[in-house]
Amino acid sequence: MSEIVVDGEPLPFVEGQTVAAALVAAGRVAWRTTRVQHRPRGVFCGIGVCFDCLVRIEGTGGQRACLVQAVAGMTVTTGEHDDE
Amino acid sequence: MTLKVVVVGAGVVGAACAFHAASAGMDVTVVDRGPAGAGTTSRGEGNVLLSDKAPGPELDLARLSRRLWDEAGEELGPQSFELEPKGGLVVACGTEDLAALREFAARQEAAGVRVEPVDHVRDIEPHLAPGVPGGVRYPQDAQVQPVLAATALLRAAVRYGARFRTGAVVGAVTGGDGRITGVRTAAGDVLPADAVVNAAGTWGGEVGRRLGAPVEVLPRRGFVLVTEPLPPMVRHKVYSADYVANVASSDAGLETSCVVEGTPGGTILIGASRERVGFDTTMNTAVVARLAAQACRLFPFLGGVHLIRAYRGFRPYCPDHLPVIGPDPRVPGVVHACGHEGAGIGLAPATGALVTAHLLGRPWRGADPAAHTALLPDRFFTSGGAPQ
C-alpha cells in the first residue's frame, strides 16, 4: 500500500482511490470547518458537485478530495483547524 | 393636491426615485415587468465611486450621492445593504502613469474629493504585486450590495406609502394639452399619473419611446468574475489607473481594465469589461481570460484562486456618457432617470433626490436642479424639440 501525507501524518491508500476515499477508508468523514458557523464537513456528494470535501493539495487550495486521485507522497492539508 | 408619480423600473435607480419621492409625500407607484433589482442592478459590483470621475457634472452628482448613501445607511441600517466604506486604491503601473494619476487626483481634490497619494501601496494593500510605483487612495469610495440596496430602498418607499406593481408599461395616456395623465400597462390597466419617471435603465430607450419621449440609451456588455470565498486578502477597491481612461472611452469593441475587490461574503470580484455588442448574451471566454490575466498581474496570489462564477450585464449609456436626469420638454410629465452606465448603483440616491427636486420644483435633500443642468434631456435636442 502507498501513502499520502495528510496534515503531516502518513495515510495509506489503495492505488486508484481518491483522496476522499482514502480518508473515508481510514474512518474519517469530516476534515473541514465551515466559514460561518464553524461546523465540521467532509464528503457529501462524492462526485465533485457539492464542494464540501475541499482540501489543500501540494499547497493549492480549493481541491475537491473526491475528485483528486491519491498519489504516493502527495501532501494534503485539511481545513479541520481553520475557518476556510 | 398630492402629486401622483409612476416610476417605471424597480432597479436601484427606480427604487431610489420611489424612496425620495415617497418620503417627500408624493403618491408613488413603482412598476416593473420583473422583480426588484433583477436587471442591470443584479449584475453590478455595487460601486459607489468618486475616484473614477473627472471634475464635471457626473462628479457633482456622485459627491451628493455618496453623502446620500450614508444617510440611507443611517435610516435603513448600513447592514441591510452591506454598505462598506472601504475606500478605493488606484495604482499606477509605470512612472508616467503615476504622474498622470497624481495630476488627475489633484484636479479631483480641487473639486472636493478627498485624495491621499500613496507611495508604498503594499503598506496598505499587502498582496499587490511588487514593483507598483505608487497610487492614490480615495477614502470616500464605497461599496453596497446592489440588490439588497434596491430592495431596502423600495421597502422603505413602501413604508412611506408607495406601491409596487408587476407589469410592463406599453404607452402613455396624455390629456388634451399633451401632458401625461397616466401609463397603460400590458395587462390593459391605466395607472393614473401626473408624472412618469423613466428609470428603466438599459431599457430606458425603449420605455422612453413608448412614452413618446425617446432618448438614446444603449447597452454596453460587461462581465464580472467572482472567485471562491477567501479570508480577507484585498482591503480596498483596487484598480489600475487606465480604468479612468476606459470609462470615458467611446471606442467600439472590447475594453478591459481590471478592478479587484473583496466582499463581505469572502469572494473577490474582478471587473469589468466593456463591449458594444447590443444585447448579445453569449459567453466570451476571451474576455474572461483577459480579466483573469489582468487581475493576476495586480495580485499574483490570484493565480492559484478559483473562478467560481462569472456574470454579465448590460450597462445603459448615453452617447455622451452622462446620465439623463430631468423633465423631457417634449412630453410634459415625463422625467428621465437613466443612462448611468457603470455608475448607476453609486449615483442612485442622488438621482432619486434630483428627480424628486424636479417634481417638487425646489431643492430636495441637497439636490438642486439648477446645479445639475448638464444632465437634462434638453442637451440631446435642438430648440425645436427634435433629436439633434
Added chain:
Amino acid sequence: MSEPADLVVVGAGPAGMAAAVTALAGGLRVVLVDSGPAVGGQFWRHPPEHARVAIPTGDLHHGLREYLALCAALSAGRAAGRLDLRLAHHVWSAVRDDEFAVHAADRREAPRERPVVLRAPRLLVATGAYDRQLPFPGWDLPGVLTIGGLQALLKGGGVAAGSRVALGGTGPFLLPVAAGLAARGIAVVTVCEAADPRAWLRHPGALLRNPGKWAEGAGYAAVLARHRVPVRPRTAITGAEGGERVTSVRIASLTSDGSPRPGTERRVEVDAVGVGWGFAPQLDLLLPFGCELTDSADGNAVVAVDDGQRTTVPGLYAAGEACGVGGAPLAVAEGRLAAESVLADSGAAPALSRKSLVRARATVARQRAFARAMSMAHPVPAAWSSWLTDETVVCRCEEVTAGAVRAACAEGGAHDHRQVKQLTRAGMGWCQGRMCGPAVHCLAAQKRAYVPAERLVATPVTLGALAQLDE
C-alpha cells in the same frame, strides 16, 4: 489525433460513450472529454484502468457487457487515431463562434491545471445528472452523504462510508446502493422510500413493456432479502443527530401529502446515512447557449431535443439525463441516435443498420415512458418542507437557513431561487446552488419546473489557468 475533429462529446458516461462509439463507426473524428479518471460516468463508475485488480467492483455493476463492448470500441478508435480521449479534463465553458470551442482545464496532474481548447463543428453534451437533495435537520452532519456519494465511494474506491447505514429518499436508485452496501457486509439498517408502491399500479403498461427493469429490481430485492435489509415504503428520514458525526436518524411514516404522521417518529442508531430524491440534470454547458427547455415529469426543466437528439441550437446535440432523467439504457440509446444525427447532418453515411436504428428508437420510446411513470410514482413529497425548522441549513456553502429563505420569500417578495440568492446568498457559494437550488426553488415557487441558475462557469477553474489562456 492530429487532424481537426468532427465532433466533441462532453461526458463519457453511457450516453457519451455510446455516441462517441457510433460516431467513430460512422467514420468521424471524435474528441471525448470527461472530468473522471476513467470512462463510464456515474453509472459505470470505475477506478482508473491500472487499479482495477486492487479495487474490484465488477459485482456492483449492471449492464457490464455493454460497458465492456463500448470500452473496446473506444480503444479501437484511439488505436486508429480517430478518437482523442481526454480524461481528467474539467470543462468550464463551451461557446460557439464559427465552430464550437470547448474550454477545459487539464487536471491529469492535479492540482496543476493547464487550459485546453477543444474545437469541432459539432458538439454533443452528455453531462448526466446528480442526486437531487431535500434538506432536513442534520443533513449537514458528517456521515450524511448523498446516495450517489455512497455509491461513488464504493464503485470508485471500494470503500463504505459507515458500518450501520440508513438510506432514505425516493426512487429506484435506493435499491442498488442498498444492495451494493449489503453485499460488502455493511449493515443497511433501513431503506426509507417515501413513495407508495401502489402508485406503480397506475402505470402498469410502463412496467410491462420494460421487463429488464423488472429483472433488475428483482435482483436487488433478492440481495436485500438475503441480507435482511428492510425497505419501508411511505417513510422518510426527517432528521439526523450527532456531533462530530451522525449517530442517529429520525424516521417517520408519511401521510399522503408527505408530512410526517404524528406519533410514528422513531430513532435509529447509525454511523452513516445516504439520501437522494431523484436527480437534477446537469445543464450548465447547455443553458448559456440559450437552448429551448422543456418540463420533464420529475419537476426538472430539461433540454428540449427532437427525435434525433438535436437541441434548438444548430450543431448542438444532447443525450442522456440532460434531456430527462431515465437511466443508462435510455442514455445509451439516445447517445446512438444523437450520433446518427451528427452523421446525417455532416453528410456522412449512417453507422447503425436500419434494424439497430429502429431498435434504438423503440428503446428510447419505451424507456421514456418508464421514466415518466417512475417520476409520477416517486414524486418529491408535497409537504417535505414541513420537516424543516427555521434553523435548518438549506444552502450548505453559505450556511443560509430555511428561516432566512422563508423570510426572503415572505418579506422580501422573492418568488424564484435567483431572487432568494440575491437576498440571502443561498446558492452563491462554492457549489453555486447545485445542492440547494431545487430545494430553494420548491420553497419559493412550488408549481413551476426547476430551471437551474445560468452558470457561465460550469466548474471552478483557477485564474492562473485562465491567464495562461490569454497569453
